[in-house]
Amino acid sequence: MTHNSSSYCDSTAEHTVKFPLPVLFSANEAVSVKQSVQELFQNNAGKISLLLLDFSQTTFMDSSGIGALVNCRKLTAAEGAKLRLINLSSQVRMVLSLTNLDEVFEIESNTVSIPEASQSDIITHPSMKSKPKRALDILGALVGLGITAIIFIPIALLIKLEDGGPIFFGQMRCSWLGKRFRMWKFRSMVTNAESIKHTIENKMSGALFKNPDDPRITRIGKFLRRTSLDEFPQFWNVLKGDMSLVGTRPPTPDEIDRYEILQWRRLDIKPGMTGEWQVNGRSRVTNFEQVVELDIRYQENWSFWYDIQLILKTIVIMFNKNSGAY
Numbered sequence: 001m002t003h004n005s006s007s008y009c010d011s012t013a014e015h016t017v018k019f020p021l022p023v024l025f026s027a028n029e030a031v032s033v034k035q036s037v038q039e040l041f042q043n044n045a046g047k048i049s050l051l052l053l054d055f056s057q058t059t060f061m062d063s064s065g066i067g068a069l070v071n072c073r074k075l076t077a078a079e080g081a082k083l084r085l086i087n088l089s090s091q092v093r094m095v096l097s098l099t100n101l102d103e104v105f106e107i108e109s110n111t112v113s114i115p116e117a118s119q120s121d122i123i124t125h126p127s128m129k130s131k132p133k134r135a136l137d138i139l140g141a142l143v144g145l146g147i148t149a150i151i152f153i154p155i156a157l158l159i160k161l162e163d164g165g166p167i168f169f170g171q172m173r174c175s176w177l178g179k180r181f182r183m184w185k186f187r188s189m190v191t192n193a194e195s196i197k198h199t200i201e202n203k204m205s206g207a208l209f210k211n212p213d214d215p216r217i218t219r220i221g222k223f224l225r226r227t228s229l230d231e232f233p234q235f236w237n238v239l240k241g242d243m244s245l246v247g248t249r250p251p252t253p254d255e256i257d258r259y260e261i262l263q264w265r266r267l268d269i270k271p272g273m274t275g276e277w278q279v280n281g282r283s284r285v286t287n288f289e290q291v292v293e294l295d296i297r298y299q300e301n302w303s304f305w306y307d308i309q310l311i312l313k314t315i316v317i318m319f320n321k322n323s324g325a326y
Contacts, residue, residue, distance in 0.1 A: 015047060015048060015049035015050065016048075016049065016050040016051075016052065017040065017044075017048055017050070017051055017052065018052040018054050018086075019033075019036075019037065019040070019051060019052065019053050019054060020054045020056070020057060021033060021053055021054060021055055021057065021058045022057070022058065023057050023058060023059055023060075024058075024059070024060050025058050025060065025061040025062070025064075025065035025068070025092075026060070026061075026062050026064055026065060027062075027064040027261070027262055027265060029064075029065075030064040030065050030067060030068035030261050030264075031064075031068075031261045031262065033068045033072070034068050034071050034072070034261055037051070037071075037072050037075055038075060041075060041076075041079050041081075045079075046079075048079065048081050049081055049082065050081060050082045050083075050084065051072070051076050051081055051082070051083050051084070052084050052085075052086050052108075053069070053072065053083065053084070053085050053086065054086050054087055055085060055086065055087050055088045055089060055092050056086075056087035058089055058092055059089055059091060060091060060122075061091065061092050061095050061122075062122075062124040062177070062265075062268055063124060063176075063177050063178065063264040063265060063266075063267035063268045064261055064262065064264045064265055064268075065095075066095065066099065066101065066177060066178055066264060066267075067259055067260075067261045067263075067264030068261055069085075069101070069105070070257075071261065073104075073105065082106070083105065083106065084105075084106045084107070084108055085105050085106065085107045085108065086107075086108040087108075088107060091122055094122055095122050095177060098122075098177060098179055099177050099178050099179045099180075100179070100180070101178075122177075124176075124177070124268040124269070125268045125269045125299055125302070126302065127244075127247075127269050127270075127299075127302050128176065128269060128270070130304065132304045133244065133304060133307060134241075136245060136304070136307065136308075137238050137239075137241075137244050137245050138238075138239065140235070140238065140245045140311070141235045141236070141238040141239035141245070142239070144232060144235030144238070145235045145236065145239065147232065148232040148233060148235060151229065151232065155167075155186055155220075155224070155229065158220045159186065159187055159218075159220055162218055162219060162220050163190065163191065163218065165187060165190075165191040166187055166191070167186065167187060168184055168185070168186065168187060168233060169184070169185050169186070169187040169188070169189070169193075170182045170183065170184050170185075171183055171185075171194075171252065172252065172253055173250035173251065173252055173253075173271065174250060174251050174252070174253060174255075174256055174267065174271075175242050175243065175250065175267075175270055175271055176267060176268075176269065176270045176271075177267055177268075178256060178264075178267050180253060181237065181240075181242040181243075183234060183237055183242070183243070183250055184233040184234060184236055184237060185230045185231055185233055185234065186224055186229065186230045186231075186232065186233060187218075187221070187230075188217055188218060188220070188221030188222075188224045188225050188230045189214075189216040189217055189218060189221055190216050190218060193216040196216065197209070197216075200214055200215070200216065203286060204286050204287070204288060205286060205287050205288060205289075206258075206287065206288025206289060206291075207251070207255045207256070207258035207259055207263065207288055208251075208255060208288045208291060209252075209255070210286070227318065228318050231273060234273050235273070238273065241270075242270075242271075243270055243271050243272060243273060244269075244270040244271070244272045244273075245272060245273055245274065245307065245311060246272040246273075246274055246275055246298075246307040246310050246311060247269050247270045247271045247272025247273075247275055247298075248266045248267075248269060248271050248272060248275055248277070248295040248298065249271060249272075249275065249277055249278075249291065249295075250271030251266070251267075251271075262292075263288075263292050265292075265295075265296060265299075266292060266295045266296075268299065269298075269299060269302075274310060274311065274314040275294070275295070275298055275310065276294035276295065276297055276298045276310070277291050277294045277295070278314060278317070279310055279313040279314055279317060280294055298310075
């Protein structure tokens with residue numbers, strides 16, 4: 001449903017505008033909100049000092065809604081205005097709390113008593129409440145960590161012998177709804193890789209960074225990436241619950257900062273060690289829109305047995321030298 005900004009917004013004070021949000025703050029509604037806020041600022045250039053986003057009617061918000069909020073925050077900042085969230089339901093409050101966005105946005109204290117929400121109230125995809133999937137994750141993580149313990153010593157020695165740097169590499173990634181966590185890998189790049197990233201050409205289109213000839217990758221790193229051994233420490237992230245065995249590729253915070261609203265749908269589920277992208281060309285897929293399409297296809301086709309199929313395909317691909325990994 002598309003909303004016209006002139007009828008959708010209510011001026012409550014000089015230079016202050018109250019903007020009612022939809023009941024279901026999801027994909028299509030989130031796109032409409034973004035467009036309406038853009039029109040609002042275009043039609044009232046320099047006249048708005050405070051934008052109030054009113055959640056009094058909103059009972060559900062998913063990752064697309066979060067994307068729209070982030071976008072509205074950018075728009076108001078660009079216009080030199082302030083943004084405040086008002087009349088939040090317990091579901092919306094929990095979403096913001098889980099993702100630490102309650103520390104980013106200005107939120108007006110609610111004077112009305114509202115019932116407490118549980119995590120079941122913010123399930124954005126059936127896989128998020130699947131006990132068999134979580135059991136598979138725990139079992140797979142324990143097996144994976146056992147294998148990691150076996151291969152740790154030779155890999156650690158090779159990494160240390162090459163440049164003497166740290167064995168592990170930890171990087172902030174985004175999980176369900178954009179919640180941040182530190183993802184672990186065996187280090188496959190030079191120790192100052194992050195600080196010189198801006199000097200490397202990005203061969204991907206869109207909000208994803210990849211370069212098949214990245215000069216930051218070490219000699220042992222090329223072997224680790226080609227065999228996917230660098231990813232084994234991620235079994236720890238799976239055991240903790242930050243990731244799943246199967247899901248979407250975990251994005252970095254700077255990547256989701258560039259997302260369009262509908263691309264936020266990738267974050268309706270947990271990221272995975274493997275998924276549609278990894279078994280369908282992986283690094284040979286150079287268009288981010290294709291990555292998003294694969295992620296959405298996974299969400300639409302998901303079942304416990306579909307996860308099993310993707311895990312088996314991943315194992316086969318790991319032993320294929322033409323897997324497309326780098």
